[in-house]
Amino acid sequence: MAVSISISPPGAALSTAPGGPLKGRLRPPGDKSISHRAFILGLLTVGRTEIRGLLEGEDVLHTGAACRALGARIERLGEGFWQVDGIGIGTLLEPRETLDFGNAGTGVRLMMGVVGGHGITAAFDGDASLRKRPMRRVLDPLVLMGAQVLSQDEGGRCPIRLKGTPEPLPIEYRTKVASAQIKSAVLLAGLNSPGRTVVIEPQASRDHTEKMLAHFGATVASEPFEAHGRRITLEGRPALHPAEIKVPADPSSAAFPLVAALIVPGSDIVIEGMMMNPLRVGLLQTLLEMGAQIELINQRDEGGESVADLHVRASDLRGVDVPAERAPAMIDEYPILAVAAAFATGETRMRGLSELRVKESDRLVAVADGLAAAGVESIIEGDDLIVAGRGHDRGVPGGGVAVTHLDHRIAMSFLCLGLAAKRGMAIDDAAMIATSFPTFQAALAGLGAHFS
Ligand SMILES: O=C(O)C1=C[C@@H](OP(=O)(O)O)[C@@H](O)[C@H](O)C1
């Protein structure tokens, strides 16, 4: 799987400084969630799946490598253009080596679902950040389906050896938290079940697995459950057929140029082709409530998802109260929302962020510490984060170093902050940016951002 991606050497510090306004157009890379799933469903489908616009970030490439180890033939035909020759449900190969997922929670948890529902044994591992993340949330339902955890690190952490079952029991599983990764792991294991698998989630999480399964011909139904939840039902052992996948631009990556343009005075940019899936646009909704000047143009359908171009102009933002129910629709966007909040007038309270503690880093702490290093006050109150916005008059001092803890979103958020802070901002380590947005620096520099 030869690819040319630029990977910064580990520990490479990077900084940004204020300069002129950001101007121009950019198309963010393909959606990370959809890209992982494209490789996985390609593996599970007999025949050839073609993928256009795939995110060629390290997280997704690790999933691609794991799919190869389980029997898929994967080839890169051009930029973002990939083909997967899959071997189908029930016939996966047992991998000889440990499957290394690098920094990717999505990759490791979804592939545990795949292995858990097959009669094979595999070892799962990743980097220092991934080794700290909880895996019991995925292992528990897989054990109910018949899989066995042969070994694990303390508290259900990687490295983990999992023995899957060739005949997964059809279960009805209620997740404790809204998590597309848990839901997807259970559904992927359920693909090889002779019966019907049901997942009930307390709040709707991103629905890319369900949509893509239906696109490949599976029978999957989703209905509302209580106030904010969903009940998803999948019929096991479907005859999946190869389907073309066109990956829309990732709203979680678009978030960085979007907020950068809002906070750098005089900026005026267009972000092209951003996915508008309702379960992914919580940040957009919040920024509009803060008074952001964002105009949606050319709304259209692309590859089964609604997409739009966003015309974004620098704006005077005001603090808002972000309800906990919105968290699943913007779960990865809180670090960059906190940066927007730092430049807003008044206080922003973000509620119900307990899940941020188990991402690539403890994002509640990493954000609060980074803001402090930039001279911005914030407090963590239970599961809420409150940022004391400095407004345009006082401005954000900057001039500090944000510690990234192997977390790409922390890295990109504080580089964006530095573009509008009086004394710029540095981060200790830019390497992880390549996991989700390998072209971040070039894309922002193309709009006029200064890096050093
Ligand atoms: O399923 C996915 O593709 C993802 C689900 C979310 O995680 P959780 O399922 O833990 O909420 C999100 O944070 C992650 O970046 C991608």
Ligand SMILES: C=C(OP(=O)(O)O)C(=O)O
């Ligand atoms: C949480 C994230 O990803 P993952 O869980 O796949 O590591 C993210 O991309 O912000």
